[in-house]
Amino acid sequence: MPEQTTEQTMAASGERKALLEVDHVTLRFGGLTALDDVSFEIREGEILGLIGPNGAGKTTCFNVMTGVYRPTSGQVRFDGNPLSRMKKHKITKLGLARTFQNIRLFKSMTVLENVLVGTDAHSKVGFWDALLRTPRHRRTEAASQERAKELLHLVGITARHDELAANLSYGDQRRLEIARAMGTGPKLLCLDEPAAGFNPAEKVKLMELIRKVRDAGYTVLLIEHDMRLVMGVTDRIVVLEFGRKIAEGVPAEIRDNPAVIAAYLGVDEDAS
Numbered sequence: 001m002p003e004q005t006t007e008q009t010m011a012a013s014g015e016r017k018a019l020l021e022v023d024h025v026t027l028r029f030g031g032l033t034a035l036d037d038v039s040f041e042i043r044e045g046e047i048l049g050l051i052g053p054n055g056a057g058k059t060t061c062f063n064v065m066t067g068v069y070r071p072t073s074g075q076v077r078f079d080g081n082p083l084s085r086m087k088k089h090k091i092t093k094l095g096l097a098r099t100f101q102n103i104r105l106f107k108s109m110t111v112l113e114n115v116l117v118g119t120d121a122h123s124k125v126g127f128w129d130a131l132l133r134t135p136r137h138r139r140t141e142a143a144s145q146e147r148a149k150e151l152l153h154l155v156g157i158t159a160r161h162d163e164l165a166a167n168l169s170y171g172d173q174r175r176l177e178i179a180r181a182m183g184t185g186p187k188l189l190c191l192d193e194p195a196a197g198f199n200p201a202e203k204v205k206l207m208e209l210i211r212k213v214r215d216a217g218y219t220v221l222l223i224e225h226d227m228r229l230v231m232g233v234t235d236r237i238v239v240l241e242f243g244r245k246i247a248e249g250v251p252a253e254i255r256d257n258p259a260v261i262a263a264y265l266g267v268d269e270d271a272s
């Protein structure tokens with residue numbers, strides 16, 4: 001398939017429905033306003049980057065978007081459903097999955113088992129089916145294994161199914177985290193600094209993987225410090241500074257936006 005230009009992707013994504021809506025969200029930690037009336041949306045099939053200088057509110061926003069924090073005011077809707085008061089497993093079932101800044105794998109389980117933990121979130125078989133190993137349970141288990149192997153193939157760690165997760169290289173552990181999150185069958189995959197600790201070659205590979213994930217039909221939210229990676233892989237970018245949204249647009253617009261440049265360089269916009 002020929003590669004799409006950003007404009008083509010945008011033209012396509014502009015017609016797409018909003019999968020996740022951040023609607024006038026404010027979040028206060030005591031006296032500190034970590035998010036201040038922030039609104040934006042993630043559209044189906046796009047890769048959206050959320051960026052901003054240290055302390056801008058990205059992680060807080062990510063946590064609000066994935067249902068970890070409840071906003072002080074405003075609302076987050078996923079596929080039209082308000083996330084507040086929803087339990088985590090319900091959010092996962094709706095189709096929202098995330099990875100963590102600090103890798104959180106089950107290190108003493110195998111690579112395949114780690115992904116199976118995710119696929120089990122969608123399992124329809126009950127407790128007794130599992131206990132008695134009914135044909136229904138065996139069929140479901142075989143389908144889950146197949147699915148888990150496909151995901152490992154997608155992220156590029158096929159050959160190491162039976163290896164303990166602890167024995168994988170750091171880069172492969174990060175890839176496994178992505179496969180595990182995808183195992184839950186998400187519509188939206190939220191990646192929290194997936195390139196942390198990567199060398200430049202690994203970052204290039206990660207960019208390819210993120211594109212592959214999007215091309216496989218997933219929508220992706222990416223929080224990432226590495227500007228080159230964000231600019232190179234996202235369709236649109238939202239920029240936060242001091243808890244406020246200061247810009248939103250395609251990478252080329254964000255790159256040239258004076259408010260964004262000022263935020264990153266730490267200079268007074270009027271003085272620049």
Ligand SMILES: Nc1ncnc2c1ncn2[C@@H]1O[C@H](COP(=O)(O)OP(=O)(O)OP(=O)(O)O)[C@@H](O)[C@H]1O
Nearest residue numbers: 029032033034052053054055056057058059060061
């Ligand atoms: N649980 C919390 N309690 C109190 N203040 C918090 C809490 N979490 C974050 N903050 C504050 O909220 C503000 C935004 O922090 P946040 O971690 O969301 O920023 P960030 O953009 O992710 O920063 P970084 O790039 O450094 O990770 C900061 O001033 C931070 O100190």
